[in-house]
Amino acid sequence: MFHIFCPYCQEYREEEEFHPSGQAHLIRPADPASVSDEEWGDYLFFRDNPRGIHHEMWVHRLGCRKFFNITRDTATYEILETYRMGEQPSITAANAEVRREQGVQTADGGWQTVGAQPENSRLNEETPS
């Protein structure tokens, strides 16, 4: 079970109270009528599936019922930060390594718990292809 920090309730809650709601920061085309079918299809159906840092929307379903964002490592299940709707992540794939060396903090400064550790961390090393 995860302990997830709700940025609205301002405290850690059991995972059972939350529900994941897919990739975060999707931007709806400003004028849907003028985009191509391919662009609209990309927006509507296609989602990133990265190995590593991923930004997701979650909803505090049984608590405040607000949506918020989580930066999560899909390989280690580690939750790196949670932040409100409309805010930008402070940890991204580009700066994750630096962040990891310095330790990770939630957006509001509180320490975030670490999720399940992989049995063999080498399984999660990126191999150049």
Next chain:
Amino acid sequence: MSEARSEASVGNAATFDTHPGADAGVTPESPLQWSRVQGRVTEEGGAAEQIRVIERPFLGHLVLRGGAITLDEAVRAELGVSLPGKPLGLVLDAEGSRSVQWVSPDEWLVIVPAGEEFELENRLRARLGDAHFAIVNVGGGQTLLELSGEKARELLMKSVTYDVHEHGLPVGKAVGTVFAKTSVVLRRPSEERFELVVRRSFADYCVRWLRDAGREYGLRVESASP
């Protein structure tokens, strides 16, 4: 006509009284009616058990949505209590019978004695005028169960995932959480008691769960007269 008293129009919103009174010829049934028929609920005031569960049916439940500052002014003027600004806050009036609870950053739950909510809603609407807000009477959809007794905390520890210890749920705090696989609002209005705000359709289930989980301590479910 009794409708004249029980319906109103404030601004562009039509409101109606969900407690039309005895002369309307409607007998209200609490969400625990089935449990009562089954003999699982007794009248208030009997032999002391280690845990008492008291149903408080037919209270006025209003959900207020809008900006904190606007709503705070109106609630303070009409109810005499300030809106809890902090997340998970719960404030009661001096009497302890009217409460305002933080639900989310733009949502509060107001619970007042039965029958007061109609007038309160109308007064709040009149005062808020053209402000950006919403008031919904949710009294028909949920009910309140009060837990007290020395083993009440132990009973909750078996039932909710939330930390109900003093440091997790001090007096003046209210949280939405998981209770026996359903959702519940868990409130701590005073040192001696906890409150559960449950969905109407889950009230029987919750009471049956409480009776089962509380059997080892001795638990009595009572119903307060409306």
